[in-house]
C-alpha cells in the first residue's frame with residue numbers, strides 16, 4: 775500500500791492536516807496557501823524518519839566502501855541532484871574528506887548526445903551504465919515518481935548491482951518499486967514536494983557526515 779494511501783486510511787496520523795491535491799480551490803492568496811501547505815507537510819516529516827535514515831545508512835555504507843553516489847532527476851530535481859552532489863564532494867557542515875558523488879544531469883554533451891541518438895528516456899541509464907561499479911548507489915529524484923528516464927536508470931542500476939534510493943512524491947509512482955529505500959513525500963503539489971525533498975537531501979548530508987565522522 776502506498777504511503778499516501780496509508781495516511782488516508784489512518785487519518786489520525788495526519789493530525790488534522792489539510793493536504794489536498796493541487797491546484798487547490800483558491801481559498802487563500804498563493805503565499806498564504808503555500809505557507810499553510812508547507813507547514814502541514816513539514817508536520818508530517820517525522821513520519822518519514824525511518825526511510826530517511828535507512829537511505830542515509832545506505833549512502834554512508836556506499837562511501838565507506840569507497841563506492842560512489844550517482845544522482846538523477848529532471849527540472850527542479852536536476853538542480854537538487856547537483857546541489858546534493860556538491861555537498862558531498864565539497865562540504866556540508868563538517869571539515870572532512872571529499873565524498874564521491876556525482877549528478878548525471880550536468881554534462882550537456884552526454885545529455886544531448888544520448889537524448890538525440892537514443893531518446894531522452896535513456897539519458898541517465900546510459901551514463902549510469904558507463905560509469906557505475908557494483909556497490910555504487912543510484913539516487914533517483916522525481917516528484918511524480920513517473921519520469922521515464924529516472925525509472926529506466928533505476929531499473930538498470932539494479933541489474934548492475936547498485937543499491938537504489940528514491941525521493942518521490944504523491945503516491946511514489948512506479949519508482950517506489952524500483953528502490954531499496956524510497957522516501958515518498960505525501961503531497962500533490964510539485965513545489966511543496968521539492969521543498970520537502972531538499973530538506974530530506976540536507977538531512978542525508980548531515981546524517982552521512984555524522985556517520986562517517988563516527989569512524990575510528
Ligand SMILES: O=C(CO)[C@@H](O)[C@H](O)[C@H](O)[C@H](O)COP(=O)(O)O
Pocket residue numbers: 848849850851915916917918919920921964965968
Ligand atoms: O521545478 C519544477 C516545478 O516546480 C519543474 O522544473 C519540474 O521539476 C519539471 O517539470 C520536471 O520535469 C518534473 O519531473 P518529476 O519531478 O515528475 O520527475
Ligand SMILES: [Zn+2]
Pocket residue numbers: 850964965968
Ligand atoms: Zn520547482
